[in-house]
Amino acid sequence: MPEPVLGILTLYLNEAKQLEEKGVYQRMITQGKRIGLDVFVFTPMDVHSSKELIHALVYDPQTGKWSRKWRPFPQMIYDRCRIQRSARFQQLLRFRSKYNHMTFLNRPLRNKWTIHQTFSQKSRFRQHLPETLLYHSSADLLRILKSSPVIYIKPASGTGGRGILRIEKLKDSRGMFDIQGRRQDRRIITPRKVSLSRLNSIVRQWCIGGRFLVQQGIPLRLPGGRFHDYRMLIQKNGQGKWEMTGMAGRIGAARSVTSNLHGGGHAVRAETLLRDWLGSADKADKAMKASEKLGLEAAAFLEDSFGALCELALDLAIDHEGRIYVLEVNPKPAREVFARSGDSETYRKALLRPLEYALWVYKNKNTAPPVSSKTEE
Ligand SMILES: Nc1ncnc2c1ncn2[C@@H]1O[C@H](COP(=O)(O)OP(=O)(O)OP(=O)(O)O)[C@@H](O)[C@H]1O
Ligand SMILES: [Mg+2]
Structure with missing residues (x-):
């Protein structure tokens, strides 16, 4: 045959x-x-x-x-x-x-804003979303700054840590804000301290020519000053079921407000990073299990909402209290993070799973997930 x-x-x-x-x-x-x-x-x-x-x-x-x-x-x-x-x-x-x-095996997913709105429909996911608005004017900045001293501004269809600003309301100098970030070409901008009116005009300029999100910043600064987050890979397996393949920690480059590997970040074992961050192996284990459960449910929900999927990577932020936030969902994930964190077994699995799933789909063709005609934005 x-x-x-x-x-x-x-x-x-x-x-x-x-x-x-x-x-x-x-x-x-x-x-x-x-x-x-x-x-x-x-x-x-x-x-x-x-x-x-x-x-x-x-x-x-x-x-x-x-x-x-x-x-x-x-x-x-x-x-x-x-x-x-x-x-x-x-x-x-x-x-x-x-x-x-x-x-x-997989249909295109949508931009970050549509995904955010889709997740927001369900309280199960709403609790794991940073507060987020689509940027229209400085009123949107002020709204999020009211409840969060740090905000991120990022393109609705951005990738690889491009075009991202981090803004922090400074405590001791009244009305001043610290701005750091990366341009569209990923170059790090010179950090600066500005007044509110200057901030408004910088952000207005930044957001020209595209749709941008304004998002609550999750505190992710490690004791050494670098920012971190987690990359979790969820894939369909050879039985057609969602499974977590692995999770890795990413630590950003020095002076970088993003942790992306393309921006000079490096990968580490999630267990170790989480244990150091949360203070105990027990807390780390709980957070890993809760992340896995969240990832599996999120994948199934997005597949129901947008059509067939075979894998997803979630960028997760976990704060000091162990609260989990979904920063972003990637439908075409790179797997290099596992090779780089030294987890070669997970890397191997990450490449094999879509193939095993394809065999499953082939054998069960008549019951394969329905097609969707929605297009990427
Ligand atoms: N709300 C936030 N709070 C704290 N850090 C954030 C926040 N949003 C983004 N970051 C940091 O910036 C990085 C990049 O953001 P994000 O994953 O949303 O976009 P992207 O990486 O450009 O897109 P893609 O993952 O599709 O390539 C994150 O990995 C994280 O380090
Ligand atoms: Mg990302």
Whole structure:
């Protein structure tokens, strides 16, 4: 019997047709072979719709070489495409809608604001959301500053810690605010102290040309001065069930208000970081268990709301009292955080799970999750 075929759908990063995660795909193709799943990589640009063929990127683990082969459409698609401002992304949107009837393991999720609003509908999740508003004017800043001495401003469709400001109301110097952050190109801005009227005009400028969120800042500064948070990976397993694959801690670079690895952050074991942060192994264990429960319920809820999903990474903030906040949900998560924290077993599992889930979907095709036609914003 021929093996089931999974196509990894991705986007070229540039005209030179570079791929972001070639090494990851290489491992997935090799793992796929081992468990009886034929995996290839393609982008919408490689699809010849009139011939119903794909000029696919294939990898041969035996020779260790990549090559091109004409392949029929796969039975299942694993969508790894992240937002790009390019014609390639527009082509992807057309591909997704034209081939909407195909079996996608995962459908696009929505922007941060829509996800926030969706979670807010349920009290189960509302208690884990930082207070958040869509920025319209300085009145929104003032509203959150009233209840929270620290606020974050971030793009509604941002990624990788870009375009993020942290604003802190200073206690001792009346009416002054400390501003730190990262520009769209991730460069760290020079920290400064400003008055309220200056703050308002800086934020107005910052938010031109896009939608931005104003969010309650969760206190996450470690004793050494660096900021931290947690990355939790939730995936569907070989039985079609949601499972937590792992959780890692991220510690930001010096002078950085974000903890993203791309911004110079480093990864550590979640257990150790949490134990040091909360003061006991018992408290850390409780927080880990509560995070896992929250993650599993959040994944199931988002799948119900937006259509098929096979994995999600949650960026979690846990304050000194052990309260858990969802900062963000990533539907196309990188898994490098586990390789970097030294948790190679979790890294291995993180690559294998989508493949095992694909096999499950293949065997249970008639009961696979329903398709959704909603598009990414
Ligand atoms: N409300 C907040 N309180 C404290 N820290 C925050 C808050 N929002 C963001 N941060 C810090 O900034 C980082 C980046 O924010 P966020 O995860 O929301 O966006 P992003 O990383 O740019 O998006 P993506 O994860 O999709 O790449 C977080 O990992 C965290 O370190
Ligand atoms: Mg993030």
